[in-house]
Amino acid sequence: MSSLTEADELQLWELLPVPAQQAVARGDVTIADLLERMTAASRSELCPRCCVRPVSVHHRHIGWCATCAKKLALAASEERYAELKAADKVNAAKMRLNRLRDALEPGRERHAGPGARAARARGEQP
Numbered sequence: 001m002s003s004l005t006e007a008d009e010l011q012l013w014e015l016l017p018v019p020a021q022q023a024v025a026r027g028d029v030t031i032a033d034l035l036e037r038m039t040a041a042s043r044s045e046l047c048p049r050c051c052v053r054p055v056s057v058h059h060r061h062i063g064w065c066a067t068c069a070k071k072l073a074l075a076a077s078e079e080r081y082a083e084l085k086a087a088d089k090v091n092a093a094k095m096r097l098n099r100l101r102d103a104l105e106p107g108r109e110r111h112a113g114p115g116a117r118a119a120r121a122r123g124e125q126p
């Protein structure tokens with residue numbers, strides 16, 4: 001991209017809303033970066049998820065903007081974490097139930113699961 005003159009930057013500065021001017025003043029973003037982001041969508045394919053930002057993550061399985069890609073990656077990892085947490089709770093509940101059954105029925109045979117049941121049905125020792 002061609003470099004911006006001071007007059008170009010001033011003209012763009014005046015277009016910016018106050019929070020964007022403050023971000024530029026803090027050094028969080030440059031006017032050149034904002035201009036690049038403002039014009040990128042018109043130069044390239046739009047993200048099929050949000051239809052707002054240009055595709056910027058070019059991966060064999062992903063062709064979204066960086067914001068959508070990051071949001072979906074976060075959602076996928078949070079979903080997996082929730083599954084693991086739920087599985088932990090189910091296992092803890094099963095162990096509590098087994099301890100209670102052991103206390104109520106000392107010497108009872110433990111349920112060993114479908115694999116052991118199938119082995120017993122075939123006459124094998126688990």
Ligand SMILES: [Zn+2]
Pocket residue numbers: 047048049050051052053064065066067068069
């Ligand atoms: Zn997007």
